[in-house]
Amino acid sequence: MKNLNTWLKAATIGAAITASSGAMAANELRWGMTGDATSLDPQGILGAVEVIFLRNVYDGLMVLDGDNQPIYGLAESHEVLADGNLRFHLRKGVKFHGGQDFNADDVVFTINRTKGEKSAFKSMVAAVDKAVKVDDHTVDIIMSRPDPLILNNLANTFIMDAGWSKEHGVEEAPGGASKGWHTENNMNGTGMLKLVKREPKISSTFVRNDNFWGDAAGHYPGNIDKLITTTIGSSSTRVATLLSGDLDLVTEVPLPDLDRVDGDSNLKVEGTAQLRTIFFGFNLTTDKLVSTEGNPFADPAVRNAVSVALDRNLIKKKIMRGVSVPTTILAYPGTQGHTAELAAVEKGNPKKAKEMLAAAGYPDGFSVQLDCPNNRYVNDEAICQAAVSMLAKAGIKVALNALPKDQWMPLLLEDKSDFYMLGFGTPTNDSLFTFGHIYNKGPFQTGYANAEVSALIGEAAVEADATKRRGIMEKISKITKDEMAVVPVHYQMINWGMTNGLSIPVDFGNMPNFRYAVMQ
Amino acid sequence: MAIKLLQRLFQSLLVLFATGLLAFLIMSFAPDPTNNIAGDYATEADRERIRAELGYDRPFLVQYGDYMIKFLQGDLGSSLASSEPVAELIAARAPATLELVLVSTIMTLGAGIWLGIFTGVNRRSKRTQAILTSSLLGISMPTFLLGLLAIYIGAVELGWFPASGRKTVDIGLWDSSLFSLEGWRSIFMPALTLSIFNVGLFIRLVRADVLEIRTMDYIKFARARGLPEKTINNKHVLPNAVMPVINIAALNIGVMIAFSLITESVFQWPGMGLMFIQAIGFSDFPVMSAYFLLVAAIFICLNLMADILLSIVDPRIRRGE
Numbered sequence: 001m002k003n004l005n006t007w008l009k010a011a012t013i014g015a016a017i018t019a020s021s022g023a024m025a026a027n028e029l030r031w032g033m034t035g036d037a038t039s040l041d042p043q044g045i046l047g048a049v050e051v052i053f054l055r056n057v058y059d060g061l062m063v064l065d066g067d068n069q070p071i072y073g074l075a076e077s078h079e080v081l082a083d084g085n086l087r088f089h090l091r092k093g094v095k096f097h098g099g100q101d102f103n104a105d106d107v108v109f110t111i112n113r114t115k116g117e118k119s120a121f122k123s124m125v126a127a128v129d130k131a132v133k134v135d136d137h138t139v140d141i142i143m144s145r146p147d148p149l150i151l152n153n154l155a156n157t158f159i160m161d162a163g164w165s166k167e168h169g170v171e172e173a174p175g176g177a178s179k180g181w182h183t184e185n186n187m188n189g190t191g192m193l194k195l196v197k198r199e200p201k202i203s204s205t206f207v208r209n210d211n212f213w214g215d216a217a218g219h220y221p222g223n224i225d226k227l228i229t230t231t232i233g234s235s236s237t238r239v240a241t242l243l244s245g246d247l248d249l250v251t252e253v254p255l256p257d258l259d260r261v262d263g264d265s266n267l268k269v270e271g272t273a274q275l276r277t278i279f280f281g282f283n284l285t286t287d288k289l290v291s292t293e294g295n296p297f298a299d300p301a302v303r304n305a306v307s308v309a310l311d312r313n314l315i316k317k318k319i320m321r322g323v324s325v326p327t328t329i330l331a332y333p334g335t336q337g338h339t340a341e342l343a344a345v346e347k348g349n350p351k352k353a354k355e356m357l358a359a360a361g362y363p364d365g366f367s368v369q370l371d372c373p374n375n376r377y378v379n380d381e382a383i384c385q386a387a388v389s390m391l392a393k394a395g396i397k398v399a400l401n402a403l404p405k406d407q408w409m410p411l412l413l414e415d416k417s418d419f420y421m422l423g424f425g426t427p428t429n430d431s432l433f434t435f436g437h438i439y440n441k442g443p444f445q446t447g448y449a450n451a452e453v454s455a456l457i458g459e460a461a462v463e464a465d466a467t468k469r470r471g472i473m474e475k476i477s478k479i480t481k482d483e484m485a486v487v488p489v490h491y492q493m494i495n496w497g498m499t500n501g502l503s504i505p506v507d508f509g510n511m512p513n514f515r516y517a518v519m520q
Numbered sequence: 521m522a523i524k525l526l527q528r529l530f531q532s533l534l535v536l537f538a539t540g541l542l543a544f545l546i547m548s549f550a551p552d553p554t555n556n557i558a559g560d561y562a563t564e565a566d567r568e569r570i571r572a573e574l575g576y577d578r579p580f581l582v583q584y585g586d587y588m589i590k591f592l593q594g595d596l597g598s599s600l601a602s603s604e605p606v607a608e609l610i611a612a613r614a615p616a617t618l619e620l621v622l623v624s625t626i627m628t629l630g631a632g633i634w635l636g637i638f639t640g641v642n643r644r645s646k647r648t649q650a651i652l653t654s655s656l657l658g659i660s661m662p663t664f665l666l667g668l669l670a671i672y673i674g675a676v677e678l679g680w681f682p683a684s685g686r687k688t689v690d691i692g693l694w695d696s697s698l699f700s701l702e703g704w705r706s707i708f709m710p711a712l713t714l715s716i717f718n719v720g721l722f723i724r725l726v727r728a729d730v731l732e733i734r735t736m737d738y739i740k741f742a743r744a745r746g747l748p749e750k751t752i753n754n755k756h757v758l759p760n761a762v763m764p765v766i767n768i769a770a771l772n773i774g775v776m777i778a779f780s781l782i783t784e785s786v787f788q789w790p791g792m793g794l795m796f797i798q799a800i801g802f803s804d805f806p807v808m809s810a811y812f813l814l815v816a817a818i819f820i821c822l823n824l825m826a827d828i829l830l831s832i833v834d835p836r837i838r839r840g841e
Contacts, residue, residue: 038559047559174603180598184603187605200601201795234786240684241683241684244671246682246683246685385665406801407551409555410552422644433561437561
């Protein structure tokens, strides 16, 4: 009997605890994501998941609005000085989550930290020479060269508190290989969400910052009080968790599950074209490929033949279930360099491709190996398989080598792949980043060399006039399309599954901005 | 006896050492973690710098020596993905796995023994046939499929259980799922999935024991004495049939800890198995090698215990005959 009593007591306590922890905060948003952020340091890792966390907890002098346009964040206003430098007037009365006051010292500190050797966000302030404090609430940003995207870039330069950073010994960015750096799992920003609990690779909990400057500024419509992010690696489990009502938002719904989620009476699917172009690339750094004789791809006519042989609409219909946007250029929809005319896709024509190959000196075609990831992009391996059979009809015999991303990526980085599939996005919401990386000596440098394109990329990097810059960007798209520097296939689509009561703009970078999340 | 034990202990250390070596060899064939640490948009210079900081640019033998020295000093390093010390990471993840295995073992023993005796006693009934057939299905179904089936039925269709994750309350020493209704709801399906294979196995083991014991002379004599069938089953068949199974169940705990990784990754159960799967995805070498060593240590301990117990029970082994 005594035993039974103990058990009953335990059960009652258990139930009481359940009841208290089960009570949901007023507007609690539960987000299921594929992989967790590796580092939460504001200048630690320039990756999509990391930046999502940072953008929601930290602020830059500028921040991004729901359309990814820069608006004033920790700066109240700015002016362009006579010498081209920028003077920012800082917002007053802003406090960090830890209670520290925000002032000009923090801006100077952060710019230095972001420019530091170990910072992964160096590219954001590449055109900035230094920041100079004028008074407590005024800072001059001294430019070493003009940067048309400086306001966007400052929205990705997340301001840290100088005192807090010194206190925790994190005055430098960790640079990836750190051990036990305080900022890896702790955050102290000025943003709407405040990190309260962190279990790496499992879950993080954020609550609303009661002193959020954005509320006073009337910046954001978002009304969530609590955000819980949960990592669920298996996609079927993630979708099942959404279907069973334990999640409110899933940002990566697999294509086969779209109908099921959309058909659920409590859920809806919303989508948009993503800032990620899937394309086939060639190794143009050498005249001797490993898997074939010489380098047929050195000839633009051969690259064009590959493009002509591909039936992009068929790939969309049969493999992507209609959920992709076929293209022939890298530049993303809605960014400079993209026009519908340039991106127009024709039906695949193996006969014409064969003739083009014959004219280029390959009447019998050639054989080559294609290195393709099998767990990186949506249906990556299936797209490659389709391409193999389409190219076979044009006479190019392709041996498919499908690999997990950890084995496929080094092949590309070390120029060991002759012919590969790659998808490329941009952290700046602008196509120039991608042009620079693919056409002009980036880490994914294909070996494509065209003096005119290089010069145009240089011009676009400093051109402040939007109309002129648009012209330059379109010219780059035109030339690289004529020469088929790489063969674009399509833009991926983003599909978010969410509860009917949630409204949040589907971001073309696949990065939810929770400041715009409204729950009913 | 003491010498034999010392011998065994020495052999165990040798095995642990060999596992460490194997683990390191596997690492040297695994993909470079630098790309995961550096992020998508890192420059080649960044990658080089990180590789140098981690020491992956040194010659193979130097890396191996460094690894072995640290290993012998008991330094398991820090996770490359989350920067947490590996020992802390394992300590944080272990309760989830141990609770899962505990509940699963109880389910296995409960269902396995009960159904095993039932099918052994009622040899030819229709229900026995049904139980045996479905237990075969349980044994032959892959765990991940069972897990997904459980999620589909239990969470999506019926909505009785959460589809994934672990709900806990802090009980002082660790966060436990065993002290709240929410916790039990979250542990039920993963534990069930993990136990299905073993239930099938145990039904067959217990049934075979029961069938064998029921042909023994002392059962025949009991029957001849006119004891009711129920008394014979409860007092004579059951204890004798169950004893050997308990031993197997104890050894099986180690196997369940080591192989809970599929169940854990299907249910996103934050235990050591999921930790290992996540480490593989990131090429998180320190975590991977620590997990290898841990699993090896568990098996070594269990075998050592079994040996010692056996030598206590069986004097022939003790005398070394």
